[in-house]
Amino acid sequence: MRQNSELVLTKEDILRMIVKHLDVFPLTSLEAIREVIRSSLKQQGLIFGVTEHSGGGTITNRERISEEDTLLINDCIYDLLYTRVITPGINDDNLDLPWIHVSDKEKLKTYLNE
Secondary structure (H helix, E strand, O other), X not given: OOOOOOOOOOHXXXXXXXXXXXXXXXXXXXXXXXXXXXXXXXXXXXXOOEEEEEOOEEEEEOOOOOHHHHXXXXXXXXXXXXXXXXXXXXXXXXXXXXXXXXXXHHHHHHHHHO
């Protein structure tokens, strides 16, 4: 949920965050990538936990990424899949999504230099 319309991430911003994560962690999961984006949005003040009072108790719900940002994250992941920078799987026991690995380090470097 975006709280400040002046601070909006672009697809390029999100792609840059994902590529930096992949450079450090070439074997990872889609959830780890989403968590990197979530943490960045939280640090920038773009998402917050929601505190609710119910029955004399206080409950803080987990921060949620906006629908728009979620779709941008997926767009970036699929761009990297389609260009074969990343490929599903990390080992013999985890061959499918949500596990991914960098399959072309040279292409990843071109994203880092953009």
